[in-house]
Amino acid sequence: MLDDVVIxxxxxxxxxxxxxxxxxxxxxxxLNDCRGAFCPRQITAFFPVDKTFPAVTFTGCxxxxxxxxxxxxxxxxxxxxFSAFTLGIxxxxxxxxxxxxxxxxxxxxxxxxxxxxxxxADEMLKEVCLKKEAEGFKTNFRFCPGYGDxxxxxxxxxxxxxxxxxxxxxxxxxxxxxxxxxxxxxVTACLPVKx
Amino acid sequence: MKDFLFFDGAMGTMLQxxxxxAGAFPESFNLTHPDVVLNIxxxxxxxxxxxxxxxxxxANPFKMKDLDVTEVINRGIEIxxxxxxxxxxxxxxxxxxxxxxxxxxxxxxAYENYKFIMKTGxxxxxxxxxxxxxxDLLETKCALLAAKENxxxxxxxxxxxxxxxxxxxxxxxxxxxxTLCSLGADAVGVNCSLGAKDTLPVIREIVKYATCPVxxxxxxxxxxxxxxxxxxxxxxxxxxxxxAEIAGLxxxxxxxxxxxxxxxxxxxxxxxxxxxxxxxxxxxxxxxTSATKTVFLGGETKVIGERLNPxxxxxxxxxxxxxxxxxxxxxxxxxERAGADILDLNVGLPEIDEAEMLTRVxxxxxxxVSLPLQLDCSNPAALERxxxxxxxxxxxxxxxxxxxxxxxxxxxxKKYGAALIGLCLGETMPKTHEERFEYAKRLVRELTKRGxxxxxxxxxxxxxxxxxxxxxxxxxxxxxxxxxxxLGVCTVLGxxxxxxGMPDRLKINAAFLSKCxxxxxxxxxxxxxxxxxxxxxxxKLLTLDTSSYFxxxxxxxxGIRGMVLSGAVGGVENAVKEALKTxxxxxxxxxxxxxxxxxxxxxxxKGEVFLPRLIAAAEVVKKGxxxxxxxxxxxxxxxxxxxxxxKGDIHDIGKNIVKMLLRSYGFKVLDLGxxxxxxxxxxxxxxxxxxxxxxxxxxxxxxxxxxxxxxxLRAAGSDAKVAVGGAVLTEEYAKIVxxxxxxxxxxxxxxxxxxxxxxxxxxxGE
Numbered sequence: 001m002l003d004d005v006v007i008x009x010x011x012x013x014x015x016x017x018x019x020x021x022x023x024x025x026x027x028x029x030x031l032n033d034c035r036g037a038f039c040p041r042q043i044t045a046f047f048p049v050d051k052t053f054p055a056v057t058f059t060g061c062x063x064x065x066x067x068x069x070x071x072x073x074x075x076x077x078x079x080x081x082f083s084a085f086t087l088g089i090x091x092x093x094x095x096x097x098x099x100x101x102x103x104x105x106x107x108x109x110x111x112x113x114x115x116x117x118x119x120x121a122d123e124m125l126k127e128v129c130l131k132k133e134a135e136g137f138k139t140n141f142r143f144c145p146g147y148g149d150x151x152x153x154x155x156x157x158x159x160x161x162x163x164x165x166x167x168x169x170x171x172x173x174x175x176x177x178x179x180x181x182x183x184x185x186x187v188t189a190c191l192p193v194k195x
Numbered sequence: 196m197k198d199f200l201f202f203d204g205a206m207g208t209m210l211q212x213x214x215x216x217a218g219a220f221p222e223s224f225n226l227t228h229p230d231v232v233l234n235i236x237x238x239x240x241x242x243x244x245x246x247x248x249x250x251x252x253x254a255n256p257f258k259m260k261d262l263d264v265t266e267v268i269n270r271g272i273e274i275x276x277x278x279x280x281x282x283x284x285x286x287x288x289x290x291x292x293x294x295x296x297x298x299x300x301x302x303x304x305a306y307e308n309y310k311f312i313m314k315t316g317x318x319x320x321x322x323x324x325x326x327x328x329x330x331d332l333l334e335t336k337c338a339l340l341a342a343k344e345n346x347x348x349x350x351x352x353x354x355x356x357x358x359x360x361x362x363x364x365x366x367x368x369x370x371x372x373x374t375l376c377s378l379g380a381d382a383v384g385v386n387c388s389l390g391a392k393d394t395l396p397v398i399r400e401i402v403k404y405a406t407c408p409v410x411x412x413x414x415x416x417x418x419x420x421x422x423x424x425x426x427x428x429x430x431x432x433x434x435x436x437x438x439a440e441i442a443g444l445x446x447x448x449x450x451x452x453x454x455x456x457x458x459x460x461x462x463x464x465x466x467x468x469x470x471x472x473x474x475x476x477x478x479x480x481x482x483x484t485s486a487t488k489t490v491f492l493g494g495e496t497k498v499i500g501e502r503l504n505p506x507x508x509x510x511x512x513x514x515x516x517x518x519x520x521x522x523x524x525x526x527x528x529x530x531e532r533a534g535a536d537i538l539d540l541n542v543g544l545p546e547i548d549e550a551e552m553l554t555r556v557x558x559x560x561x562x563x564v565s566l567p568l569q570l571d572c573s574n575p576a577a578l579e580r581x582x583x584x585x586x587x588x589x590x591x592x593x594x595x596x597x598x599x600x601x602x603x604x605x606x607x608x609k610k611y612g613a614a615l616i617g618l619c620l621g622e623t624m625p626k627t628h629e630e631r632f633e634y635a636k637r638l639v640r641e642l643t644k645r646g647x648x649x650x651x652x653x654x655x656x657x658x659x660x661x662x663x664x665x666x667x668x669x670x671x672x673x674x675x676x677x678x679x680x681x682l683g684v685c686t687v688l689g690x691x692x693x694x695x696g697m698p699d700r701l702k703i704n705a706a707f708l709s710k711c712x713x714x715x716x717x718x719x720x721x722x723x724x725x726x727x728x729x730x731x732x733x734x735k736l737l738t739l740d741t742s743s744y745f746x747x748x749x750x751x752x753x754g755i756r757g758m759v760l761s762g763a764v765g766g767v768e769n770a771v772k773e774a775l776k777t778x779x780x781x782x783x784x785x786x787x788x789x790x791x792x793x794x795x796x797x798x799x800x801k802g803e804v805f806l807p808r809l810i811a812a813a814e815v816v817k818k819g820x821x822x823x824x825x826x827x828x829x830x831x832x833x834x835x836x837x838x839x840x841x842k843g844d845i846h847d848i849g850k851n852i853v854k855m856l857l858r859s860y861g862f863k864v865l866d867l868g869x870x871x872x873x874x875x876x877x878x879x880x881x882x883x884x885x886x887x888x889x890x891x892x893x894x895x896x897x898x899x900x901x902x903x904x905x906x907x908l909r910a911a912g913s914d915a916k917v918a919v920g921g922a923v924l925t926e927e928y929a930k931i932v933x934x935x936x937x938x939x940x941x942x943x944x945x946x947x948x949x950x951x952x953x954x955x956x957x958x959x960g961e
Contacts, residue, residue, distance in 0.1 A: 089293075089365065093562070168363070169364070179292075
């Protein structure tokens with residue numbers, strides 16, 4: 001099931017049309033051949049919201065989120081669910097290896113990796129959200145640094161608070177980019193459900 | 196170790212419980228809350244810890260842009276010492292960034308940061324350096340080198356492993372242990388990771404290969420999120436029970452990581468009260484590692500891929516010159532897929548900077564395939580740099596018994612813990628298996644004396660072509676057997692050298708491989724893509740029968756021409772005596788020997804006959820000429836040609852064949868031998884003013900010596916023409932080194948000599 005969705009997304013990333021049999025066959029082959037190189041890991045932590053103005057801040061961590069878009073994201077929220085996900089370094093190595101011997105497969109794998117990381121991270125985060133919802137909260141969506149006016153530099157802050165380097169092997173470059181290449185850092189707002 | 200050494204438990208999680216915010220630097224507490232840090236240290240000392248790790252794990256200028264790192268380290272060590280602990284460890288962690296090529300941090304930048312940290316820690320009074328929670332083997336090696344090169348403190352190194360038994364970057368515990376022990380770590384092991392119980396499989400692997408004490412500091416169970424906080428729920432009793440089991444495996448240094456409290460350390464100490472460390476016996480092993488793989492030699496045959504070597508490979512040569520990494524990496528991947536276990540890497544070409552290129556290619560190949568590398572290089576500067584930046588334990592190919600080789604290569608192998616191939620070669624070229632074995636014995640003795648562990652020595656018994664000596668295959672195989680059985684070290688061989696100059700090369704190589712594997716060869720160096728080899732490696736037995744190549748229809752030989760064409764040296768004496776009844780010696784040479792030599796030469800050029808036949812023909816001519824020789828003919832004072840194998844190269848078979856053929860054609864040749872310094876060639880020309888000088892080199896690494904020799908000749912005012920030849924030479928190289936002629940083979944060199952030295956001017960035996 002996940003595979004089908006991943007293939008569909010990857011077709012989109014590749015710029016291919018849905019129903020493009022050749023592209024789909026290539027993506028499916030790559031997914032099957034390279035699945036062993038996927039090593040998805042996620043880490044999450046909740047922190048209670050301290051203030052939402054002028055920046056969104058939290059109790060128990062040093063994360064400071066600035067900008068209009070993140071303030072809107074946290075409107076009415078009482079907790080932040082921070083998450084970091086990575087597909088692992090073996091994926092990066094596989095893309096690199098294929099680029100020298102089968103460049104087309106390398107490109108296809110890159111698209112598959114993006115699609116797989118998004119879907120898998122969603123799936124893993126959903127489990128955490130469902131537990132939170134069972135406690136009487138509503139969760140919105142994962143908001144990632146670099147979107148809206150939330151700067152990329154926030155990636156490092158969230159990764160540090162989650163100890164993501166030691167826990168899942170995710171690192172952040174000086175410019176705020178994530179390594180391994182298929183990694184996602186984000187924050188989901190938790191809003192109490194009113195009786 | 197006689198007694199267990201107990202480390203403390205967690206610092207980070209203890210600080211978090213005392214108000215440290217997630218994402219803040221725990222080390223900042225050294226400046227803001229020294230009392231909190233001191234109390235944590237004291238509580239571990241009271242619980243029985245011998246060593247406390249200073250609160251310096253993240254103190255790194257790369258991470259701490261707004262803090263004074265020197266102050267953080269100084270205060271951290273000072274506070275730890277104030278706890279009353281017997282010893283204080285400078286705690287050193289990762290940069291939190293990936294090193295090139297996985298990430299953007301350079302080895303050099305990481306090294307400078309670590310150097311600063313290590314020196315500051317030692318100056319502040321640390322007793323031990325603890326490098327811990329490492330995932331990247333290259334970064335760990337970088338930290339270990341920085342500690343060893345800049346301090347005199349013992350260095351303990353631990354890495355952190357996930358549930359799949361590997362670090363985040365894919366390193367397994369065997370690979371980490373083999374590599375770090377080779378680099379001289381004083382203790383190796385595991386910390387953080389999973390809980391003590393789940394770390395057991397990793398520890399079982401480490402104790403099998405660690406040649407130094409083993410250190411284990413696991414978490415108090417698997418991390419769980421509780422009320423937004425990460426918690427660890429192994430009780431002190433559960434923790435200590437498992438740790439007692441871990442100690443029973445032969446672990447000597449024990450402590451805790453995340454979630455472990457003074458109560459965990461107290462319980463651990465109690466569980467091991469009155470016990471002593473178990474004595475571990477590690478069976479010596481010969482191994483090479485990449486970042487993610489260890490290859491052991493001495494058991495099943497291991498294949499060393501030879502394709503990344505420009506000798507005789509035009510496309511690879513062009514790719515190296517153009518810096519085309521894609522082609523090189525394609526070759527590397529193809530060999531890995533074809534089943535190679537290790538890849539030989541040689542980038543020696545006269546027109547490139549070997550030091551820069553070897554490191555560049557090494558990094559790229561390491562980032563792309565998972566196989567350990569064999570660095571095939573005789574340039575000490577290039578080798579040192581590549582060994583330093585190599586992510587793992589490489590094999591160095593090679594050192595020989597010449598003092599300059601030993602002096603240059605051994606210190607590099609020792610410092611970087613590389614396995615080292617000792618080539619059976621020195622003052623002389625060994626011909627028999629006894630001579631080879633003698634070299635092997637001397638190599639093992641000399642290398643161990645110079646600090647290389649015996650199990651890190653691999654012997655190359657030296658493969659010489661059977662084209663010039665039919666017995667060489669047998670002699671080499673016999674040497675392999677004797678080295679394996681009597682010296683107990685592993686062996687490698689460059690298999691395809693055996694058939695140089697022969698027809699049916701693959702057939703000969705495969706049969707020779709079969710023979711050597713049967714003799715106990717540990718690792719053949721060959722092209723893993725060749726099907727014939729694969730069959731032999733899978734167990735197919737082949738017999739090496741080369742007699743047909745050396746049987747030249749001698750029964751048909753008649754007259755001098757027939758003798759030369761068939762290589763029938765036995766009958767030449769009578770044939771010459773008979774001819775001398777009707778002809779002068781010069782008539783016999785010009786009318787009998789030379790036309791016959793030309794005929795066999797043409798057939799050689801067409802590929803109808805091979806080197807053994809050409810040599811046999813030359814032998815016949817030599818014998819015939821000797822019979823007609825007069826007093827003074829051996830006078831080399833006025834040679835037509837001066838021959839030399841250049842400085843640094845001892846492969847002179849080709850040169851000797853040229854000499855034999857030139858003499859057969861009547862040229863006077865002064866042979867200066869092999870490994871000849873520039874000044875010797877210049878002096879010889881000054882004395883003789885020979886019109887032609889022939890220089891040979893087999894190895895790419897010695898081609899520069901050709902250029903320096905030619906430059907020296909020109910600087911001395913020599914007007915002699917220079918011809919160059921040798922396995923790696925091409926027309927293009929001949930131009931680059933400044934030669935006048937390229938002698939593709941012995942026959943071509945004769946033609947060159949004929950054009951330079953007119954017949955009338957030759958010092959013939961008239």
